[in-house]
Amino acid sequence: MTTDFKDTRTAGDHAARKNRQKKEKYDVVVCGGGLAGFCAAVASARQGAKTCLVQDRPVFGGNSSSEVRVTPHGAAAFHVYAKETGIISELLIEERARNHETVFENGWTNSVWDMTLYDLAQRTENLTFYLNTSILDVRMSNERKIASVVGYVANAETELELEADVFVDCTGDAIVADRAGCEWRMGSEGREEFGEPHAPLEASGDVMGSSIHFKTKDLGYPVPFTAPDWAAKLDNPDFFYKQGRNPNDLRGGYWWIEIGVPWHTIYESEDIRHELTRYVLGIWEWIKNKDPLTKELAVNHAIDWIGQVPGKRESRRIMGQYLMTEHDPLNNTVFEDEIAYGGWFLDLHTPGGLLAPTSEHASSEGYDETSAYMVKSYCGPYGIPLRSTIAKDVDNLMMAGRNISVTHAALGTVRVMATTALVGQAVGTAAAIALRKGLVLADVPSQAIQEVKQTLLRDGCFLLNTTNEDELDLARSAQVTASSQAACHGAEVRADLQESGERGPQDDFLRQRKGQWMAISEGVLNQVSVCLSNWSDTPQIVEARIIPVDHIWDYRSEANPAIAAAELRIMPGKYQWIDWNVHLDETTGLKSGSYVRLDLLANPHIVWHCSDGIVPGQTCAYEMGEGKMRRDWNGPTRSFRVEPPQNAYRPEHVINGVTRPYRFTNLWRSDPRESLPQWLELRWEELQSIQQIEITFPGSLLWEYRGYAPLYRDPQCPKDYRIEAFVGGDWQQFLEVKENYQRHCRYTLEQPVQTAKLRVVIEATNGDPSAAIYEIRCYS
Secondary structure, rough: OOOOOOOOOOHHHHHHOOEEEEEEEEEEEOOOOOOOHHHHHHHHHHHOOOOOEEOOOOOOHHHHOOOOEEEOOOOHHHOOOOOOOOOHHHHHHHHHHHOOOOOOOOOOOOOHHHHHHHHHHHHHEEEEOOOOEEEEEEEEEEEOEEEEEEEOOOOOOEEEEEEEEEEEEEOOOHHHHHOOOOOOOOEEEEEEHHHHOOOOOEEOOOOOOOOOOOOEEEEOOOOOOOOOOOOOOOHHHHHHOOOOOOOOOOOOOOOOOEEOOOOOOOOOHHHHHHHHHHHHHHHHHHHHHHHHOOOOOOOOOOEEOOOOOOOOOOOOOEEEEOOEEEEHHHHHHOOEEEEEEEOOOOOOOOOOOOHHHOOOHHHHHOOOOHHHHHHHOOOOEEEEEEHEEEOOOOOOOOOOOOOOOHHHHHHHHOOOHHHHHHHHHHHHHHHHHHHHHHHOOOHHHOOOOOHHHHHHHHHHOOOOOOOOOOOOOHHHOOEEEEEEEEEEEEEEEOOHHHHOOOOOOOOOOOOOEEEEEEEEEEEEEEEEEEEEEEEOOOOOEEEEEEEEOOOOOOOOOOOOOEEEEEEEEEEEEEEEEEEEEEEEEEEHHHOOOOEEEEEEEOEEEEEOOEEEOOOOOOOEEEEEOOOOEEOOOOOEEEEEEEEEEEEEOHHHHHHHHOOOOOOOOOOOOOOOOOOOOOEEEEOOOOOOEEEEEEOOOOOOOOOOOHOOOOOOOOOEEEEEEEEEEEOEEEEEEEEOOOOOOOOOEEEEEEEEEEEEEEEEEEEEEOOOOOOEEEEEEEEO
16 A cells, blocks of 8 residues: 655745754854863853854763763873863763762763763853754855854754854864865874874874774673674684783773774764774674683673764864974973863874774783883873964864874874863863954964963863962962861871781882872971881892972982982881981972972882872872883872971962962861861951952862762862851851862852951861862952
8 A cells, every 4th residue: 555645835834944044143163062172162151252062963072972982081090180170170070979870991971971061061151052963064254264164953954054253173073174274184194204203104194093882781690692794703812812902891891992094084984883883793792702711701791882973083183373293292392372281191093903913002012001112102291282273274263172283193192082171171261362352363372371371270270380370369469377287297008907917909019119209398308217018038128219309290210319318228027117317408409398209219029018098299100111200000109207297288378379289289288187177268468359269179180080989079179168258357157068079169259248357167078087278269
């Protein structure tokens, strides 16, 4: 039977069809809603620019979303206290506090993350967004200026034209820049062009590939699996275990399920998706039914999810005012227009991925952290310049994400999502400031860079070479006192381990040089002690040195000449506190308000025990080779004692302009022996009119995102607190906060308060015995 359908549209329907073309005007249009684009749009809108965000997927987050499920990585993966802050920190803290799901490296991102992003977009004033909308075309007003972009809203039969003064290309593939006629690069530069150590000898079209992830579920009973006929056939264990493709987590993930070359990562993305799907099924078939090392472990596991949106690593890179090469991150180039930082290693995946002889270099070496490849690839934290985000060929175009102006080699570190989120916030901020000041984008790095950087700091970001110099911040002129302050005595060892004499789970032998940063506040250091075990039957000698360092990421083994050196004699035995009388002061090179590093040189018979907790701002590292150290995953703190104790957490740190440990601890922390509440007070010589108060609390800095548990609220972060002002001869409460877990908090009072004294009274934390604050700002 057949049925004839008639067109029953009325004249009104035909008229409505014309209305499916929409035209709108904004100050800033951001194309691409991954983390870079999302942070750019929110930052622009928060700075007062009328902003539109266009995303071609139904959710925000790009590769981090529940469609792709790549964990946001960044500097914190390799550097202690390097967690990215600002909008990305706000989002990740919120997600962990809301989400019941455990995070491992890849595969388990769920819709709680999607909704965290969506919720912020909905709550952001001046922000309009379109999801499921692909950019199809760019219309130019002249050869150097974009007039509008044209998009198509899927499932709505709507063509959308968006006009703006500034456009930001966060599409990953640089669709806007390409359509606007910008110069771009794609592929690998040859070594001769820039002399980059990671560049291939000859230039080529090789790029890093795309990945899809999968997730499994343990059902508690045997579950069979049969791969379809079209799945990849994998029978050689060497493909996995000798080529850097270790199926080490039955829950899923596996970034190394990656394919690019010989397919084009833009034009043949669908072919890549299909090939990746074939390989996911073939890999699970190997794990589940063939691999003698995993098949028994996988008996009860079943495939729960397979991604169908490839997570892309590389395609076009837009040429900007400055082209970053790998020399910049490796040498920590200092840029006058630094607006973000990175710290992931130079992670260049092997072209071809699964089709190549081996996987990504570090993986194929078994992630040997002391290999020659890892030594030359470890970098940062390093700065990123604003000029690399401003297109050189179009006057009103910026970019953020993996398409900024970098070489292929530099992209190996810049491309990770937590880093691109920082770049995105900076770009959105710079775009709004340019419009507010009537500047063309090309002039912002020379004419408005200080305002951009100071705005980023005020909005919770961190910059390596900039401190708070905001003339409007009233707190900078205040005297600061507190109810108490903690002193650093050192870091102790777990009592139960000392009693049992067994090594702790994080303890290892001194197979290479190890170092412990110590904050010096008093300009005097009479004695240091370390807790060591000599597992041999004979006395052992360990060389010890104390070396001044510039900051907590000063990884040079011989950063500066040692100001003390000794040979420590350790008798056979467990958990011995070894005292070293150093008698250092300013005449011997010890500087107050700085770090020194206590180094113990290699002796494979000796264990330098880790501490039983976190001592804020005191971190450790080990030597990886070629005079370079790196973060010690067994830390974050080695056992040590100092005499006299160092007052490393003074109240005045809250107005020193730095909001994390860096060149010093930069933290006020109350004495943990004194019960809460504890208070911190600002006092001025004259009355101040205060209406806005901004506070940066500790927490969520030490580890990267996946280091935090479900429903996590950082114990160091104050939970319940109030703000009081001294008015009319008495303390009056003007603000009360309950159940806080965010790091960066901004409050606007209904009416300005006229006062010469202001207090923050912390009544409870999320678990830590000490109240603590990194920064307070006050504005009229």
